[in-house]
Structure formats: structure tokens, C-alpha cells
Amino acid sequence: MFATCLAAGLIALPASAEIVVEESGFWAAEVAKKQMDPAPDRIPDTPLIVDLEAKGRTFGKQGGTLRTMVTRSKDVRQMVVYGYARLVGYDENYQLRADILRDYDVEDGRKFTLHLRPGHRWSDGAPFTSEDFRYWWEHVAQNSELSPNGPPEIMRAGDEIGTMTFPDAHTVVVEFPRQNPMFLQSLAQASPPFIYRPAHYLRQFHVDFNTMEEMEEMIDSKRVRGWAPLHNKLDNMYKFDNHELPTLQPWMPASTGGQSRQLFVRNPYFHRVDARGTHLPYIDVVEMHIVGSGLVAAKANAGEADLQARGLDFRDVSILKKGEADGAPYRTYLWANSAASQIAIYPNLNFADPTWRAVIRDPRFRRALSMGIDRRMINRALYFGLGKEGNMTALAASPFFESENLTKWALYDLDTANLMLDEMGLTTRDGSGIRLLPDGRPMEFVIETAGERQEVENALAIITDTWRDLGIKLIMRPLDRDILRNRVFSGVTMAAVWFGWDNGIPQPYTPPNYLAPTDQVFFAWPKWGQYYQTHGQAGEPVDMPDAQRLLALAAEWEAKPDPYDRARVWREMLAIHADQQFGIGILSEAPQPVVVSDRLRNVPEFGKWAWDPGAHFGVHRVDEFYFADEELAQVTE
Structure with a gap:
């Protein structure tokens, strides 16, 4: 059996040249100073083009700062969950679609050919190619110091380990000795197994590309015991706690750790564009506040969040509804909870x-x-x-x-x-x-x-x-x-x-x-x-x-x-x-309260709150949310 799967929400356009991609006001100064390429040159040759109207949504505009809260510093990783940029991801009907990938082929349920988007770049502007998969496979997954238990489950079919080959810069072939029906769904998880790494950045911390003498200073400065702990400390794509680590997510970290207020700014090289040529995400900045767990409902009630569900329980519905009735600038939605038990x-x-x-x-x-x-x-x-x-x-x-x-x-x-x-x-x-x-x-x-x-x-x-x-x-x-x-x-x-x-x-x-x-x-x-x-x-x-x-x-x-x-x-x-x-x-099945700013658009009123599959807000595509009034939405620093 041979099948090809394409991303949902795409217009059948072979290249970005067929739409006029608007420049982001957020990055306009950098472009004017020639510190950054213009928007048409920053997106892939074949971006993921999203037809909002076909999805029953409205086209938006760029701008604004979205405020949300978490209760632990570690939970900045929710930006990877909510951003939900995956090689393959679920759409809102929980069907698998190509996302970061241009498309993919499946042969006999065991051979997966992954086609990358030519011209796709990491958030620092470096090319995203099959070399990033090669780096992970040859220098991380099969390195005994970085992966002491051998390649992870994503590369196993039962007790048998698959292979990964790289025919060209934009093709990766993952092949297993027998059928592996879990491979694609694993790639779509809320906490995905990242089978690629920004090789251009991480090579400087890997012993295969440097002598130990060259690395000693870095090891000492980071206060770790060796090159492997150093690499692991800087390499966690899911934790999102290294602002220097390039990403493919819609927003990238702009703050260092240890602060109660974390900022994430739009990725200038993100691969999604709406059908009118507006580069996604619509929202420029996400401002994530780390607060005590008992304060989330009170702060949401006071209008201090534009999008909030994490940290809210069903018992908070009454106070949220009261705040809404008293004129607080938000709506309280009740989403279906898809966990098997509360x-x-x-x-x-x-x-x-x-x-x-x-x-x-x-x-x-x-x-x-x-x-x-x-x-x-x-x-x-x-x-x-x-x-x-x-x-x-x-x-x-x-x-x-x-x-x-x-x-x-x-x-x-x-x-x-x-x-x-x-x-x-x-x-x-x-x-x-x-x-x-x-x-x-x-x-x-x-x-x-x-x-x-x-x-x-x-x-x-x-x-x-x-x-x-x-x-x-x-x-x-x-x-x-x-x-x-x-x-x-x-x-x-x-x-x-x-x-x-x-x-x-x-x-x-x-x-x-x-x-x-x-x-x-x-x-x-x-x-x-x-x-x-x-x-x-x-x-x-x-x-x-x-x-x-x-x-x-x-x-x-x-x-x-x-x-x-x-x-x-x-x-x-x-x-x-x-x-x-x-x-x-x-x-x-007790409903999950979701607080949504009156100005925020494209948030479904009747959504599903599910970790996996769904990645909470992720399956609903936060990069497509926008503020109806940019001036009111923009938070002045």
C-alpha cells in the first residue's frame, strides 16, 4: 500500500510566489536596516497556506500581546504545546496532516518518506534541512553518552530498531523492519519526540565536532560534569528554556530564565501563511506570567489574562461568570474535557x-x-x-x-x-x-x-x-x-x-x-x-x-x-x-472553563480540552487567533 498525505487547510499553490506575503510590522525595523530578509524571502518556497474561511474562521491581522499564566517556571514549555508546530499534527477533527513537513509518503506501513519544505528556516535564519535529522540520528540518538538506552521508542517497532537515511537536503526516509502504526501519531503528540535538531547550533557542544580541550571552558562555565550534560542542558527542544536554541515554533523565547514574566516573540521564519498573504502567527508577543496556583482564577477574573484554561478548575466557573456579568473584558467558554477521568x-x-x-x-x-x-x-x-x-x-x-x-x-x-x-x-x-x-x-x-x-x-x-x-x-x-x-x-x-x-x-x-x-x-x-x-x-x-x-x-x-x-x-x-x-x-466529562478576551478572535466557543491528542489549545491553532483591535491589544512596555 502506498499513500500520500497532505496538510489540511492548504490552497493548491505550488510556491509562495503566487501570493503576496505582507511584511510584519514587528520586524519592519530589522528589515529596513537589512538585518533581516523581507517576509517573502523568510518563508519556505512552499509554505503551509491556511484558508481561514474554509475552516469557518475569519482572517485576522498581525499585532498585539497575548497574556496568559502558568503556575511553575517549568511550564514555559506550554509554548511548545500551545504552538503545536509538528512534523505531522492533528487537525480539529483529529485527522493527521502534514505541518512542518510539506508532505509524507507511507509505504507498507513501515517506510515513511518525509518531504521537507525547501527554503524553510530555523528561527535564527539557518536552513532547516535533512542534515538536522542526520545530526539527531547519528550524533544524538545513537550516541551512547547522550542516549544510554539506545534510540528512543519513536525509532522502534517492538524490539526492532528502524533506520533513518537522507537521500537529499529535503528528504528523510525512516524505515522499520515491520509495520509501525504508531510512528506518525507519535510525531503529533503534545510532547513530541523531536527527531531533528538545529545541527548548526548544537555542533559546538558535541565532542564529535570539537576536541575536549576546546569544550572545557564551556563545560566549566555551565557548571556541568562533562560534554554530554552540557549538550543535554542546551538541547531540550520541549523545555523551551534556552533562548539561544533555534526553534520552528510560532513564537520563540525572548527572556532568560528565573523571571516571573516570560516573553515569546513571533518567529520571523515560521512556515505558515494565511491565504491573504499574512504571515502567521497573527499575535506578535505572548506574555506568560508565572503565578501561584491559587491566584489564576482571581487574576483571570480581574481581566489579567487574554487566554487561560490551565490552572482553572470547574469550581472557578461561578466566579468567572460573575466577573463576566460584572463587565470584566472576557468571555468564559466551557470546553469538553477529553480526559478519561477528571x-x-x-x-x-x-x-x-x-x-x-x-x-x-x-x-x-x-x-x-x-x-x-x-x-x-x-x-x-x-x-x-x-x-x-x-x-x-x-x-x-x-x-x-x-x-x-x-x-x-x-x-x-x-x-x-x-x-x-x-x-x-x-x-x-x-x-x-x-x-x-x-x-x-x-x-x-x-x-x-x-x-x-x-x-x-x-x-x-x-x-x-x-x-x-x-x-x-x-x-x-x-x-x-x-x-x-x-x-x-x-x-x-x-x-x-x-x-x-x-x-x-x-x-x-x-x-x-x-x-x-x-x-x-x-x-x-x-x-x-x-x-x-x-x-x-x-x-x-x-x-x-x-x-x-x-x-x-x-x-x-x-x-x-x-x-x-x-x-x-x-x-x-x-x-x-x-x-x-x-x-x-x-x-x-466535567467541562473545562476557558477564559477568552473579548478582543480575541478565532477561539472556538465549543472546543475540546485534551492533552493528547490535542495539545490543549494547540489543535485549535493559536497562531490563527488574533485581536480585533490591535491598539487596545498591544501592551505598552
Whole structure:
């Protein structure tokens, strides 16, 4: 089978010469001083030309500063998420389209020919060519010091590693020994595996291109232990924390780290142009403020954000709507949430305590915990009854939704839950009614949280009361997000709370790996995920039959391209999760509030808020948003 895929929203124009590309006012001074090429010479020979009207949007104009907020300095990486410039990306219908690539060919599901855009340049004006892929493949992915575990998952089909060749400056061929249906979708992720690097910039930090003597001064100045840590420190395309690292995103960093106000300015060499010749992005500057997590709603209510969803929860809707009614200059949209669960509890099957580990691994314990949750009370108290109560499973918008999976072991039933715990032999209780573990310790079930969402703490407070009727004492421990993740990954966390699966609307073509123990970030089995990700170099091998079956099913999905077979695999995997309660979902589909400035245009009123696929705002193309009144939108420095 041979197929060619082209980007959506394109006009059939072979070259940028067929439209008149307007100069950006933002860069006009640099162009006048001949410090930068004119706009027609800055874009690729074949740019991605976006027909806004065909997409049901309006053409805009350049200018303005968009204000948004994050709650951690690390979250400047959201600019890579929101910008969503990918080799291949999803459109708003969640169909894959070429983006940075001019197009791509797929042959037999295993050979991918990537066609670059001639004339495409990095944000510093250097050419973007196949040499940037070669640098990554030959000098990063296959360098034992930079990639000690070998090439990453993106270049693997099962246990077999693919190859990457470079026929010419604008062609890259990625070939696998067998079909790899996950390759293109991996490229479209919110946090993508960057299989290219700005070679012209990074060569100066690589030992293959310099002597160690030449690099010693740089190593000392950056206070790192060697050339590899130096390279890694400066090379993170996703972190977006090195303002000198060239990018292909619509905006590029213009601030150094350590500041509470970060600026990102328009990329003068961005590859997208609207059908009227206006170089995208429309917005000149993004101003990202780092604020305390409890201040996002209040600041949004005060009109201090032009586009905001991160840091807002459903509980904030009332104060946002009140501010809107009182004349604050914004609108509050309610977007559909595509996560499989708003709140999910993950008992750690790899917990280091052997006594607790044995209890947690008994499915009757996890089922009892689930049946001891009054989801209806939580829904009414926190979401005005607008959430869908039940397990973490495929949402109603997915063809794999089954009501049985939603409700299995998820109906509030304290009597049955108590019987299950009794059947486990956990019948002895202390004077306060708390059950005792086999070694005599009270059943104090510690759930650690990231401490970022009040709704999580409120839900756990309700669960604390109902679990006490099971003889289980819930102890909630809020932590910093990074500390939480590190504790989970090391096996010292008994249980954690996080969102459910990012993609709650899977289709037959959606890889089901996130349902199998393939990644440590699924908090129920971090050690199994580490073992899979490092090919046995770290973590623990999977030693529970149902989890082993999930791994086998994920491999079967990959080996059988027929949609019927893949749908069958999905249904069995979802049924296993519903039965085993590896992650205990509470409810889903509660709307996500999105604050949008009255002056901001092309933001969909009824969008989807999804991490993957979707990249939150990314799939809705923030580079196409614009201010209706540039003078009002422009923030004076």
C-alpha cells in the first residue's frame, strides 16, 4: 500500500510566489536596516497556506500581546504545546496532516518518506534541512553518552530498531523492519519526540565536532560534569528554556530564565501563511506570567489574562461568570474535557512495602476501594452534577464506550465492599474500627497528590468519610508535582491521584500502549513502565497475569492492521481495566472553563480540552487567533 498525505487547510499553490506575503510590522525595523530578509524571502518556497474561511474562521491581522499564566517556571514549555508546530499534527477533527513537513509518503506501513519544505528556516535564519535529522540520528540518538538506552521508542517497532537515511537536503526516509502504526501519531503528540535538531547550533557542544580541550571552558562555565550534560542542558527542544536554541515554533523565547514574566516573540521564519498573504502567527508577543496556583482564577477574573484554561478548575466557573456579568473584558467558554477521568486514584502495584504491596495487588482490595466511593455525592458537591460518574474508561464519544465498563465495581455499595475486604482475611480491627494489616499495622492508606487542584482535595475529603466505613483510614499528603512523580517512580508512594488517561476518545487507529504497562507515568505500575522503557535496564518485569495480557494485547494491536482486529483489542483492554481497577476513576466529562478576551478572535466557543491528542489549545491553532483591535491589544512596555 502506498499513500500520500497532505496538510489540511492548504490552497493548491505550488510556491509562495503566487501570493503576496505582507511584511510584519514587528520586524519592519530589522528589515529596513537589512538585518533581516523581507517576509517573502523568510518563508519556505512552499509554505503551509491556511484558508481561514474554509475552516469557518475569519482572517485576522498581525499585532498585539497575548497574556496568559502558568503556575511553575517549568511550564514555559506550554509554548511548545500551545504552538503545536509538528512534523505531522492533528487537525480539529483529529485527522493527521502534514505541518512542518510539506508532505509524507507511507509505504507498507513501515517506510515513511518525509518531504521537507525547501527554503524553510530555523528561527535564527539557518536552513532547516535533512542534515538536522542526520545530526539527531547519528550524533544524538545513537550516541551512547547522550542516549544510554539506545534510540528512543519513536525509532522502534517492538524490539526492532528502524533506520533513518537522507537521500537529499529535503528528504528523510525512516524505515522499520515491520509495520509501525504508531510512528506518525507519535510525531503529533503534545510532547513530541523531536527527531531533528538545529545541527548548526548544537555542533559546538558535541565532542564529535570539537576536541575536549576546546569544550572545557564551556563545560566549566555551565557548571556541568562533562560534554554530554552540557549538550543535554542546551538541547531540550520541549523545555523551551534556552533562548539561544533555534526553534520552528510560532513564537520563540525572548527572556532568560528565573523571571516571573516570560516573553515569546513571533518567529520571523515560521512556515505558515494565511491565504491573504499574512504571515502567521497573527499575535506578535505572548506574555506568560508565572503565578501561584491559587491566584489564576482571581487574576483571570480581574481581566489579567487574554487566554487561560490551565490552572482553572470547574469550581472557578461561578466566579468567572460573575466577573463576566460584572463587565470584566472576557468571555468564559466551557470546553469538553477529553480526559478519561477528571480524578483518578492509582494504588501503586509496585509499592516498596511488601505487606501493603500484597494487599494492593489483590483485585478485591482495589474493587472495594472503588465501591466505597460515593461518586454521586462528589459529582453534586464539586460539579453541580454535570460530570459522568464511573470508572476510567473510553468516553461516550469513542466507539469503544460501553456502559458496563463505566459502572463495573463503580457503584456505591459499602456492604459488598466490606464483604470483599473480609474475604481477603482483613477482619481484625482496632478500637477505632480501622482494619489491621496481616502484620498488625492499621490500614492507613496514604494517597499523595500534586497539591495543585482544590477539587482533588475536596473529593478525597468526601472519600475519607466513606472509606472509614470500610475500616480504611485515608491519609492525604499534598506534595510538589515533581516530588510526587519522583516518589511514585521510585516505588515509595503507596497511591497517588492524577487525571485519567489523556485520550478518553480512542478510535481503532489509536495506539493502546497507554493501557499497557509501557510507561512509568501511569502511576499504578511505575516500575513495570521503567522496565519496558529501558528494555530491562531498570524497573521490574511485569509479574501479574492481567498486566501481562495487556502487554500482549498492545503488541497484537501493533501487529494486526485490520480495524476490526484493533477494535477487538481495544475492547478487551478496556474490559480488563474495568475489572481490575488498576486506576480507580471517579468521574469524567466535567467541562473545562476557558477564559477568552473579548478582543480575541478565532477561539472556538465549543472546543475540546485534551492533552493528547490535542495539545490543549494547540489543535485549535493559536497562531490563527488574533485581536480585533490591535491598539487596545498591544501592551505598552
